[in-house]
Amino acid sequence: MKTLLQVKSSIFGDQGQSAQLGAVLIEKWKAAYPESAVVVRDLVADTIPHFDMSVISALMTDEADRTDEQRAVVALSDDLVNEIASADALIISAPMYNFAVPSQLKAWVDMIARNGVTFKYTENGPVGLLADKPVYILATRGGMYKDAGLDHQVPWLKQILAFLGLTSVQVIYAEGLNMAEKEASLAEAQEIIASISV
Numbered sequence: 001m002k003t004l005l006q007v008k009s010s011i012f013g014d015q016g017q018s019a020q021l022g023a024v025l026i027e028k029w030k031a032a033y034p035e036s037a038v039v040v041r042d043l044v045a046d047t048i049p050h051f052d053m054s055v056i057s058a059l060m061t062d063e064a065d066r067t068d069e070q071r072a073v074v075a076l077s078d079d080l081v082n083e084i085a086s087a088d089a090l091i092i093s094a095p096m097y098n099f100a101v102p103s104q105l106k107a108w109v110d111m112i113a114r115n116g117v118t119f120k121y122t123e124n125g126p127v128g129l130l131a132d133k134p135v136y137i138l139a140t141r142g143g144m145y146k147d148a149g150l151d152h153q154v155p156w157l158k159q160i161l162a163f164l165g166l167t168s169v170q171v172i173y174a175e176g177l178n179m180a181e182k183e184a185s186l187a188e189a190q191e192i193i194a195s196i197s198v
């Protein structure tokens with residue numbers, strides 16, 4: 001049985017365009033794999049703590065010496081990594097906030113990027129440890145920034161995913177959502193979703 005993981009990060013929840021485009025892609029996935037499971041990680045409804053000293057201390061403390069609080073932090077990080085490792089494909093519903101990703105999505109990345117777990121350094125440089133799998137990024141934004149030097153959302157996401165081993169990334173853009181282009185842009189994104197093979 002296949003598993004699809006959707007990571008949602010819009011503060012508008014299911015009303016967000018990134019989540020709604022994700023829902024269209026999920027329907028397509030379910031049609032292709034009727035027996036599949038869909039796991040949803042909503043980073044806004046279920047907030048992940050910012051990566052701070054307590055988190056890094058928990059990760060760096062030997063398992064046997066961890067406090068209950070530290071065990072809970074490491075368990076959350078392990079769960080997030082295992083969700084990705086267990087999935088056959090990922091949907092990342094990612095709005096652009098202030099030229100970058102929502103802080104909730106950044107917090108998720110900070111929690112899954114773990115030396116020795118999802119990447120390692122070798123004499124030839126860093127190597128991602130996650131098994132590659134299809135990743136669909138649903139990139140929504142109010143303005144038009146595709147391929148412009150001002151986009152710190154999609155290039156950054158692709159960079160960190162590749163760093164962790166996930167290089168089979170397809171980006172579906174919905175741009176100009178606060179502009180006159182909104183409806184045409186959403187229709188185009190839906191057409192792209194309809195045309196991709198999952």
Ligand SMILES: Cc1cc2nc3c(=O)[nH]c(=O)nc-3n(C[C@H](O)[C@H](O)[C@H](O)COP(=O)(O)O)c2cc1C
Binds near residue numbers: 140
């Ligand atoms: C806090 C915040 C910051 C935003 N910053 C940008 C931005 O820098 N550039 C942009 O084009 N749109 C920006 N937007 C607009 C969103 O990207 C746009 O509304 C998009 O549809 C949000 O995706 P969603 O519908 O999935 O929430 C911002 C929206 C919010 C709420």
